[in-house]
Amino acid sequence: MIRLRLLLLLLVSLLSLHLGAQTRVSGILTNKAGKPVPGASIGMKGSYDGATSDSTGRYLFDTEEKGNQVLTVSCIGYQPFEKSIELSGSSLVLNISLRELASELKAVVVTAGSFEASDTKRTTVLNSIDVVTTASANADITAAIKTLPGTQQVGEKEGLFIRGGSGEEAKVFIDGTLVNNYFYSAVPNISQRGRFSPFLFKGTVFSSGGYSALYGQALSGALILETIDMPEQSQASLGVSSVGLSAGYQQLNKKKTFSWGGSYSYTNLLPYFALVKQRVDYFKVPAYQDADANFRWKTSKTGMLKFYGTFQANRLGLRSADIDSAALKDAFALKNHNIYGNLSWREKLNDDWRLFIGSSFSTNRDDINNEIQNQQNQPQHIAVLPWKVKAFNALSKGSLSQVKTVLERKFAGLTSIRFGAEYLYYHDDITYNDTLLRHNIINDHFKAAFAEADIYVTNNLAAKIGTRLEHSSLLNKANWVPRVSLAYRLGKLGQASLAYGIFYQKPEKTQLIIDPNLNYTRASHFIANFQKVTATRTLRLEAFYKKYEDLVKTYPTMNNNGYGYAKGVELFWRDKKTVKNVDYWISYSFLDTKRDYLNYPYALTPNFAATHTASLVVKRFITNWKTQINGSYSFATGRPYYGMRYDAGSAKYEMFDQGRTPSFNNLSISVNYLPTIGKKDSKTFVVWVLSVNNVLNQKQLYNYSYSYNGLIKQPVQPPANQFFFIGCFLSFGVDRTQDVINSNL
Amino acid sequence: MKKTVLFFAFGLLALSGFAQSAKYDAAMQAQIAKLATAHTDNSYPALANSFERIGDAEKTQWLPYYYAAYATVMGAFMEKDPSKVDAVADKAETLINKAESLAGSPNSELYVVKSMIATAHLQVDPQSRWQQYGQVSAENIAKAKQADPTNPRPVYLEAQSSFFTPEAFGGGKKVAKPIFEKALAMFPAFKPAGALYPTWGKEATEYFLSQCQ
Numbered sequence: 001m002i003r004l005r006l007l008l009l010l011l012v013s014l015l016s017l018h019l020g021a022q023t024r025v026s027g028i029l030t031n032k033a034g035k036p037v038p039g040a041s042i043g044m045k046g047s048y049d050g051a052t053s054d055s056t057g058r059y060l061f062d063t064e065e066k067g068n069q070v071l072t073v074s075c076i077g078y079q080p081f082e083k084s085i086e087l088s089g090s091s092l093v094l095n096i097s098l099r100e101l102a103s104e105l106k107a108v109v110v111t112a113g114s115f116e117a118s119d120t121k122r123t124t125v126l127n128s129i130d131v132v133t134t135a136s137a138n139a140d141i142t143a144a145i146k147t148l149p150g151t152q153q154v155g156e157k158e159g160l161f162i163r164g165g166s167g168e169e170a171k172v173f174i175d176g177t178l179v180n181n182y183f184y185s186a187v188p189n190i191s192q193r194g195r196f197s198p199f200l201f202k203g204t205v206f207s208s209g210g211y212s213a214l215y216g217q218a219l220s221g222a223l224i225l226e227t228i229d230m231p232e233q234s235q236a237s238l239g240v241s242s243v244g245l246s247a248g249y250q251q252l253n254k255k256k257t258f259s260w261g262g263s264y265s266y267t268n269l270l271p272y273f274a275l276v277k278q279r280v281d282y283f284k285v286p287a288y289q290d291a292d293a294n295f296r297w298k299t300s301k302t303g304m305l306k307f308y309g310t311f312q313a314n315r316l317g318l319r320s321a322d323i324d325s326a327a328l329k330d331a332f333a334l335k336n337h338n339i340y341g342n343l344s345w346r347e348k349l350n351d352d353w354r355l356f357i358g359s360s361f362s363t364n365r366d367d368i369n370n371e372i373q374n375q376q377n378q379p380q381h382i383a384v385l386p387w388k389v390k391a392f393n394a395l396s397k398g399s400l401s402q403v404k405t406v407l408e409r410k411f412a413g414l415t416s417i418r419f420g421a422e423y424l425y426y427h428d429d430i431t432y433n434d435t436l437l438r439h440n441i442i443n444d445h446f447k448a449a450f451a452e453a454d455i456y457v458t459n460n461l462a463a464k465i466g467t468r469l470e471h472s473s474l475l476n477k478a479n480w481v482p483r484v485s486l487a488y489r490l491g492k493l494g495q496a497s498l499a500y501g502i503f504y505q506k507p508e509k510t511q512l513i514i515d516p517n518l519n520y521t522r523a524s525h526f527i528a529n530f531q532k533v534t535a536t537r538t539l540r541l542e543a544f545y546k547k548y549e550d551l552v553k554t555y556p557t558m559n560n561n562g563y564g565y566a567k568g569v570e571l572f573w574r575d576k577k578t579v580k581n582v583d584y585w586i587s588y589s590f591l592d593t594k595r596d597y598l599n600y601p602y603a604l605t606p607n608f609a610a611t612h613t614a615s616l617v618v619k620r621f622i623t624n625w626k627t628q629i630n631g632s633y634s635f636a637t638g639r640p641y642y643g644m645r646y647d648a649g650s651a652k653y654e655m656f657d658q659g660r661t662p663s664f665n666n667l668s669i670s671v672n673y674l675p676t677i678g679k680k681d682s683k684t685f686v687v688w689v690l691s692v693n694n695v696l697n698q699k700q701l702y703n704y705s706y707s708y709n710g711l712i713k714q715p716v717q718p719p720a721n722q723f724f725f726i727g728c729f730l731s732f733g734v735d736r737t738q739d740v741i742n743s744n745l
Numbered sequence: 746m747k748k749t750v751l752f753f754a755f756g757l758l759a760l761s762g763f764a765q766s767a768k769y770d771a772a773m774q775a776q777i778a779k780l781a782t783a784h785t786d787n788s789y790p791a792l793a794n795s796f797e798r799i800g801d802a803e804k805t806q807w808l809p810y811y812y813a814a815y816a817t818v819m820g821a822f823m824e825k826d827p828s829k830v831d832a833v834a835d836k837a838e839t840l841i842n843k844a845e846s847l848a849g850s851p852n853s854e855l856y857v858v859k860s861m862i863a864t865a866h867l868q869v870d871p872q873s874r875w876q877q878y879g880q881v882s883a884e885n886i887a888k889a890k891q892a893d894p895t896n897p898r899p900v901y902l903e904a905q906s907s908f909f910t911p912e913a914f915g916g917g918k919k920v921a922k923p924i925f926e927k928a929l930a931m932f933p934a935f936k937p938a939g940a941l942y943p944t945w946g947k948e949a950t951e952y953f954l955s956q957c958q
Contacts, residue, residue: 041794050798074797074895576870
């Protein structure tokens with residue numbers, strides 16, 4: 001009993017000893033700008049004692065600790081703070097200034113010129129789901145990109161026509177390496193789709209100028225695509241549509257460390273063309289066979305090895321009236337084979353170093369035959385101009401093999417450097433036969449080295465400084481360029497950026513065949529950008545000036561004396577907030593450009609450049625109907641067109657006619673119906689897609705073509721005003737209900 | 746004499762150990778009690794800080810970090826500025842990872858908080874984030890149920906998810922109600938592994954059930 005009392009006494013005295021030595025610690029927490037920091041945790045290291053700062057940054061607590069102790073302060077978004085203090089029982093007042101943490105969420109991002117849109121980045125502008133739900137795009141990535149500012153509504157030729165640049169001046173990269181034949185092979189006056197499905201990619205960076213030193217050989221812009229890592233689940237899929245059939249399978253192992261899969265699709269436009277009349281006569285209806293295979297392997301916790309390969313075979317033949325004679329027809333036939341493979345590996349070597357190795361191989365074969373036919377569709381051989389050069393055979397075989405390595409070193413904060421090198425081997429074998437047979441083989445060993453640094457001066461000021469050195473064995477010339485951009489944060493969400501860079505591009509292979517002594521073409525970009533981004537709204541304003549030098553002229557001789565400029569202002573606004581369940585974006589581009597290149601007699605606004613271009617894209621999910629409705633409207637003012645004829649006297653092309661096409665309008669609507677949503681036990685996920693391009697059946701006229709003598713002028717129009725699509729896509733074995741529901745919460 | 750000294754020394758040692766554990770229990774109980782009313786004045790961030798300090802001082806206990814993560818993610822749900830939510834949810838994730846490494850292996854309660862963290866990220870921009878976070882949230886609910894079929898909290902989260910899902914998608918109050926009822930019935934039967942182990946969720950389940958009428 002006594003012992004127990006003693007014990008109690010001891011306990012109480014021990015406790016009181018603690019209580020007697022309490023020290024009160026208080027103060028105010030501020031950031032470097034002197035503003036209060038609320039919600040921070042202040043405490044004594046190794047003890048429970050502490051407090052949380054209030055909305056005015058004040059804190060107060062009592063501690064039983066004594067002697068030499070360490071005060072710690074931690075707060076989301078700030079660097080942790082520690083200080084040794086002496087606790088003696090008398091009150092302490094400690095006002096502390098905290099340093100903001102350099103974090104990707106808070107720091108400025110260098111964005112001038114580029115639209116970053118990945119599913120992994122939390123603030124996105126346009127992701128893969130956006131691509132497939134953009135009404136005018138028909139699930140084609142570049143068609144969706146055409147609703148962003150800086151791009152032209154060119155419908156007679158594939159490619160992205162960016163800021164006064166031609167389609168050839170924009171390049172596409174998949175997992176770091178250049179894609180040589182991104183689009184299906186060109187057909188006269190009909191733009192072709194991209195060969196790659198948007199579902200392959202998790203991230204899209206669309207740069208309309210001033211892009212990173214890691215990429216090159218594109219005068220105006222780059223579309224940088226990053227393939228997905230692991231699929232979400234194993235699944236089989238099947239699709240039936242008005243233009244074809246598709247099937248696919250994807251297997252993911254239990255540990256989610258390895259997956260493999262493949263798919264096959266067959267597209268044939270015969271039934272569609274039977275229903276919807278086309279302006280041109282297809283004697284071989286377009287038919288496409290696409291097969292692909294992939295595997296993805298998590299080689300370690302941080303390592304990822306990915307392979308994607310595709311084989312495509314397609315053909316088409318079309319007949320149209322010959323512009324030089326009412327009695328004749330032009331018959332164009334194309335057979336295309338394309339193989340593409342991409343293997344890449346990335347690994348975090350340690351806390352500081354990351355390694356990326358990418359490689360790709362592609363081979364493309366275009367077999368083109370153009371005939372002059374009579375009204376009975378029989379081939380005619382006419383040995384006079386212009387018909388004698390209109391009948392031709394062309395066999396173009398091209399391959400590109402490349403490897404690229406990038407090493408990245410991370411430093412404190414967000415500062416990092418990247419450097420690496422790439423090697424590309426181009427091999428082209430072109431046979432062309434009209435009146436005489438020409439056979440050319442051109443090889444180019446192209447090497448580049450690059451380095452780039454992301455420097456964060458403060459959280460509010462960042463710079464991206466890069467440089468690139470390139471050498472082409474074919475041109476036997478090297479070039480060296482700087483790329484610089486700066487970003488400065490204005491207030492909470494806004495930021496301003498500036499970008500400058502020089503970009504070189506090889507002349508086209510068809511030009512190099514004629515004159516291998518041509519030099520690089522060159523463009524300099526100057527970009528100023530303002531943007532304000534929240535989770536639900538994006539506002540971007542951008543102004544640019546672009547200077548073209550050394551463009552290729554084809555008359556009177558092949559030379560590099562071409563030049564030009566482009567300047568403009570662009571606006572982008574995306575809003576998911578104002579109207580409930582509605583997501584919309586608006587783009588507007590103003591463009592002023594002139595160039596003297598190819599056969600132009602003097603500097604002209606090229607026929608692919610409209611002064612004003614605007615797009616409105618709207619998406620709305622109607623819950624009760626289990627239906628998403630998407631609409632888009634694109635508008636462009638008329639583009640210039642030119643009638644030019646070679647004049648032997650001046651050895652130049654002379655202008656004999658010019659004008660402007662009517663303005664371009666396109667309203668498209670698509671509807672996605674998801675009937676299995678909410679059926680909890682359903683193992684089949686169904687999506688119905690219905691889309692109509694050019695709902696109002698507005699006349700679209702892209703350009704004019706002229707007869708050889710210049711007397712006849714024919715409009716260049718799409719093969720049909722409208723395009724209708726209906727399809728049903730099923731995936732089995734996976735309940736995706738939860739995903740779809742969550743997307744509409 | 747020697748024996749007495751030895752006895753005294755051992756006794757003191759035992760006492761100090763007991764005092765430390767009593768202090769831990771008392772501090773934890775006090776903070777856990779405050780969690781019940783934290784939604785009224787959003788004192789979640791302050792509670793999260795308190796739990797984290799206890800965790801940092803104790804070094805070997807997973808429950809303080811568990812509660813710190815729970816209070817942090819609750820704070821994320823109450824955050825009105827969506828641009829701040831991600832950083833808060835990231836903080837909750839760091840804390841739950843600390844809890845998991847101290848617990849040695851994942852358990853049902855850890856999965857529950859992980860599901861909530863994913864939901865917090867998802868709610869910032871549901872349309873573009875469902876692919877990534879919707880699945881993570883659902884997966885963790887499933888894992889929580891699997892790890893402990895008697896735990897009512899994953900059932901409560903599942904019911905809540907149905908509650909906020911439109912009827913056309915197979916959700917709504919009618920669908921949610923029986924799941925809430927199931928969760929409610931599980932609460933009295935649920936036996937926490939210790940005095941400080943999580944028991945939260947009953948009041949919220951009752952509240953949602955009243956909204957289902």
